[in-house]
Amino acid sequence: MVTLNSYLTLSAVLFSIGAVGVFTQRNALIMYMCIELMLNAVNLTFIAFSRYLNDLGGHVFVFMIMTVAAAEAAVGLAIIMALFRNKETVNVDEINLSKG
Amino acid sequence: MQLLMFYILGFGAVLSALLLVTSKKPVNAAMSLIATMFCLAGLYVLLDAHLVAVLQILVYAGAVMVLFLFVIMLLNIQEKEGRLAGSTIALQFVSILGVGMVFVIAASLVKVRGALPTGGELFPFGTTKAVGSMLFTEYLLPFEIASMLLLAAIVGAVILAKRRISDAKP
Structure with missing residues (x-):
């Protein structure tokens, strides 16, 4: 019997892995992928609660999160491309334009 | 059966997520993320979220990841770019922080006793x-x-x- 708890714990594990990835990776592209992983973990929580409460509102929220993730990926990758064109790198340690 | 599927898909999702955060090349990371998304789509099917499961594959594994791969191949990033954070101490600290995060969330879930309803819905x-x-x-x-x-x-x-x-x- 799979309980709500199992899904929430799995979601927590995935979210934490994504958070660790954002902190450890220095490649901007892989950092973006880790952020996508975190968004996906949250989606799993929404779906699990939606099933538990027998309410379809959670599915609509997941729909919105997917929209935002797609928009974020498009704009974020465009920013990375613009950065790469100027600095010839995607390593975030070498991108320090705002540093005083 | 449902429990077995949950464990297979959950294990696959966690494994490919770990491959994602430890990968050094962006293409390998993208492939791992696609595997994670397919496992999550399977979990959505287990939770009776059929539309969201299909959208997950179409939008995430299809559109978003193709965009990622397209940019990776367009930029043609050199090998030296892909590396993890500099010092091993920082890596260990962040890893411990991540494990601690899991434990904090899991501890807050101990009292949750939610049996998911199965079958025979009103709609x-x-x-x-x-x-x-x-x-x-x-x-x-x-x-x-x-x-x-x-x-x-x-x-x-x-x-x-x-x-x-x-x-x-x-």
Whole structure:
């Protein structure tokens, strides 16, 4: 019997892995992928609660999160491309334009 | 059966997520993320979220990841770019922090005793018809705002990624 708890714990594990990835990776592209992983973990929580409460509102929220993730990926990758064109790198340690 | 599927898909998701955060090449990371997304789509099917499961594969594994791969191949990043954070102490600290995060969330879930309802619903749960009718009635305004957001993202991506006219001249 799979309980709500199992899904929430799995979601927590995935979210934490994504958070660790954002902190450890220095490649901007892989950092973006880790952020996508975190968004996906949250989606799993929404779906699990939606099933538990027998309410379809959670599915609509997941729909919105997917929209935002797609928009974020498009704009974020465009920013990375613009950065790469100027600095010839995607390593975030070498991108320090705002540093005083 | 459902428990077995949950464990297979959950294990696959966690394993490919770990491969994602430890990978050094962006292409390997993208492939791991696609594997994670397929496992999550399977979990959504287990939770009777059929429309969301299909959208997960179409939008995430299809559109978003193809965009990622397209940019990776367009940029042609050299080998030296892909490396983890410099010092091993920082890596260990962040890893411990991540494990601690899992434990904090898991500890807060100890008292949750939610048995998920299985089968015999009053209405078809998670089908395109059910979610669609909800999107176009109760959540019509957020749905329209989402379309505006996508339009803004398209315009923003084009403006950010295009070359300046002055750059184009030799």
